[in-house]
Amino acid sequence: MDCRTMAYQHITELNLRQVEIFRAVMKFGTVTTAATALGSSQPTITREILRLEDAVGFPLFERRRQRLHPTARAAKLYHEVQAAFIGLERINECVNQLRGAHDEVLYISALPAFAQTILPEAMARLYRTHPQVSVRIDSTDPRDQSPISGFNFDIGLTESTNVVPDADVISLGQFEQVCVLPPDHPLCARKVLEPTDFADMPFISLGEYDPYRQLIDRTFDTAGVQRRMKISAQSSHAACEMVRRGLGVTILNPLTALSYVERGVELRRFRPVLRFWVSAVCPVNRPAVATGKSLVRHLRATCAEARQQLDALLA
Known part of the structure; x- marks a missing residue:
C-alpha cells in the first residue's frame, strides 16, 4: 500500500x-x-x-x-x-x-419483424382517428422485460402465446411459416414443399438461438435431411434479402416473407406445418392508454388481411 x-x-x-x-x-x-x-x-x-x-x-x-x-x-x-x-x-x-405530447403517449415494444410489417399499417389506421397521440416504438423483444423490473411499454408485440405474469396476452393472428425462394428457382414448380425437397440445398438460417430456427432444425433432423447451411442472419429481413439475391432458400415468418413478394421472391407452403403466432402483451398494472385498445383492434385487422393475402398467394 x-x-x-x-x-x-x-x-x-x-x-x-x-x-x-x-x-x-x-x-x-x-x-x-x-x-x-x-x-x-x-x-x-x-x-x-x-x-x-x-x-x-x-x-x-x-x-x-x-x-x-x-x-x-x-x-x-x-x-x-x-x-x-x-x-x-x-x-x-x-x-x-x-411535456411535448398534446394528447396520450403510447409506448410500444415490438420485435423488428412486426415493427417493419404489421405495425406501420396499424399505426396509419390509428392516426386517422387519433391524430394527436404520440407513439414511442422500441424494436426489442417485450419478453426481455418482466413485472419485477417493470414493463416499459403499453403494448408489446411478440411471436409467442405463452402466459406472461401480470400481463394480458391477446392473440392477434395465427399463421404458418412459409418457404421463401428466389425467382425461377426449381422448387417454384411445386406448391407445397417438404424437408426432402431441401436436401443438399443452400439454406439461409436465422440465428442459432432463434426459437423458430431451432424448430426448423428439429424438423429437418427428424426427417434426416441435410441442408447446406453456410449463411445465417439474425433478422428475417436479412434472410429474405439473401434469398432475393439467389444465395439460398429459407423458411421463416410469413409476415416478413409477404413484404418481399413485390421484390421478386416466391412463397410456397411447407409441410409439416410450422405454426407462427402474433400476440399483443398488455401489462395489467400499468395505467391504461385509451388508444391502446384501438391499436390492438387495428393490429388484429391487419393480421387478418395479411392472412387473406397469403392464402391467395399460396392457393
Whole structure:
C-alpha cells in the first residue's frame, strides 16, 4: 500500500457534485476542459478531485507531467457512473416527450419483424382517428422485460402465446411459416414443399438461438435431411434479402416473407406445418392508454388481411 492510499482517513459517501466532476474529468480528459464544461475553474476542479479521492479512500488519478491519468479503479468507477447518467438522460428524455405530447403517449415494444410489417399499417389506421397521440416504438423483444423490473411499454408485440405474469396476452393472428425462394428457382414448380425437397440445398438460417430456427432444425433432423447451411442472419429481413439475391432458400415468418413478394421472391407452403403466432402483451398494472385498445383492434385487422393475402398467394 503506498503512502497516498494510507493517507486517506475520511472515507465518506459521494455526493452528486463530486460524481459530476469525476465524470467530466474522465469524459474530457483534462481538468481545464472539464472546468469549462462545468462552468467552474481549474483550481476548483483540482481541489474537488482531491476531496473526491479522500472520500472514496483510494487514488483515482496519477499525476504525470501536470496531467491526470485515470487509474484502473477510476475506469471501473466511470463505467458505473456512465450507466447511472444514461439512466438519468433517459428520464429527462421521457420528461421532454411527455411535456411535448398534446394528447396520450403510447409506448410500444415490438420485435423488428412486426415493427417493419404489421405495425406501420396499424399505426396509419390509428392516426386517422387519433391524430394527436404520440407513439414511442422500441424494436426489442417485450419478453426481455418482466413485472419485477417493470414493463416499459403499453403494448408489446411478440411471436409467442405463452402466459406472461401480470400481463394480458391477446392473440392477434395465427399463421404458418412459409418457404421463401428466389425467382425461377426449381422448387417454384411445386406448391407445397417438404424437408426432402431441401436436401443438399443452400439454406439461409436465422440465428442459432432463434426459437423458430431451432424448430426448423428439429424438423429437418427428424426427417434426416441435410441442408447446406453456410449463411445465417439474425433478422428475417436479412434472410429474405439473401434469398432475393439467389444465395439460398429459407423458411421463416410469413409476415416478413409477404413484404418481399413485390421484390421478386416466391412463397410456397411447407409441410409439416410450422405454426407462427402474433400476440399483443398488455401489462395489467400499468395505467391504461385509451388508444391502446384501438391499436390492438387495428393490429388484429391487419393480421387478418395479411392472412387473406397469403392464402391467395399460396392457393
